[in-house]
Amino acid sequence: MTIPSSETRFLRKGGLSVTEVEDDIFIVIPETEDIFHLNNLGRALWALLAEPSSAAELADAVAEAFPGEAREKIARDIADFLDKMTKQKLVTAAPKSS
Amino acid sequence: MGMMDCGRIVTDDTAFFRFGPVARPVAFVNCAPLSQTIAARLNGWAVAPWPETTARPEPVITVTRRENDYALASDTIKGEEIYEGDTNIVCAFIAELVMAFGAADPETLFLHAGGAVVGDRLVIYPARGKTGKSTLTAELAARGARVFTDDVVPVNLETGKAMALGIEPHLRKPLPDALPAAERRWIEDHVSIANARMAYLGLPRAGAGALAPLGETRRIGAFVLLKRNEGARPRLESCPRVDLMKLIIRQHFGAARPAPEILPRFKALIESAPCWRVTYSGGDEAARLIEELASKP
Numbered sequence: 001m002t003i004p005s006s007e008t009r010f011l012r013k014g015g016l017s018v019t020e021v022e023d024d025i026f027i028v029i030p031e032t033e034d035i036f037h038l039n040n041l042g043r044a045l046w047a048l049l050a051e052p053s054s055a056a057e058l059a060d061a062v063a064e065a066f067p068g069e070a071r072e073k074i075a076r077d078i079a080d081f082l083d084k085m086t087k088q089k090l091v092t093a094a095p096k097s098s
Numbered sequence: 099m100g101m102m103d104c105g106r107i108v109t110d111d112t113a114f115f116r117f118g119p120v121a122r123p124v125a126f127v128n129c130a131p132l133s134q135t136i137a138a139r140l141n142g143w144a145v146a147p148w149p150e151t152t153a154r155p156e157p158v159i160t161v162t163r164r165e166n167d168y169a170l171a172s173d174t175i176k177g178e179e180i181y182e183g184d185t186n187i188v189c190a191f192i193a194e195l196v197m198a199f200g201a202a203d204p205e206t207l208f209l210h211a212g213g214a215v216v217g218d219r220l221v222i223y224p225a226r227g228k229t230g231k232s233t234l235t236a237e238l239a240a241r242g243a244r245v246f247t248d249d250v251v252p253v254n255l256e257t258g259k260a261m262a263l264g265i266e267p268h269l270r271k272p273l274p275d276a277l278p279a280a281e282r283r284w285i286e287d288h289v290s291i292a293n294a295r296m297a298y299l300g301l302p303r304a305g306a307g308a309l310a311p312l313g314e315t316r317r318i319g320a321f322v323l324l325k326r327n328e329g330a331r332p333r334l335e336s337c338p339r340v341d342l343m344k345l346i347i348r349q350h351f352g353a354a355r356p357a358p359e360i361l362p363r364f365k366a367l368i369e370s371a372p373c374w375r376v377t378y379s380g381g382d383e384a385a386r387l388i389e390e391l392a393s394k395p
Binding site for chain 1: 357
């Protein structure tokens, strides 16, 4: 797993097809037809990634929703999520100017 | 003039058949009677010699009888596959027939699923091999349900309706030890063809436990996800549609449209009927729980 630098901001990629089912979403990359599933927490992060967001900002949002969770664990989970989403080409680093 | 050649030249004897709505012929090389063995496993399929007066495209499936086995070739098989015995070749042939049937229609999703009509409700239980769906289908037939499918069901994504393929269920042998005696006897009494590893069930074509014919369409009345769990308390409970969506994404074929177009249609399909989970450990638990769906909203 690559730990993102604290300055890196992430943005979801455009042109993806999203289908909502109950609290979850299914995302399709049209070019490859690869299909990904995000549960309700993943979906909430996906919504936040409509705007450029840093790992710390995402972790803040999760910590607010789950006050009982250890901040360190949340940070690890967010880093893991962003790593996977970046590798799968669902999320990209936002341009610095954003 | 040279010497007259009067020796018998042995040639392959090829018979071409039409199988129901499949557009291209099926060829039987040195095994024309096998077409009747296969036809007897089907309900609602018009199986007849390919008309001499009709142009004959390349066969979509070819079965060749060899000394000790059969060779099977088709559009979807690279080269050929070899099968010993009638029951094995019938099973492999029917799988290819379903593929040939489904090849033409991009609006049709083919789902690996069993299905039976319980009360007035078509219950579809998507699952792949070794989940016990064929045994469950046979059990439901033994208890009087109309069998819609035991393996694959086409669903029209425009109308949301499922269609029966009219294919006899086939079960793995031996039957599970936990099968109740009455149902075991019913199943054994209805075996049509069998070998050491599998058996087809010659279900009645009408009345209790009948096999729905090819082309019978019904709106899906419920989806059931089967969960076999040794020692678990048998139960019927509402199931998240997300679980069904994931299963359908993994277990379908056909519906030859791009994934971004297909997923919203899958969503419409899974939202068209309630979704249940049946947890069972054996015996007739799953069949009994599915029968309860007849009276559920």
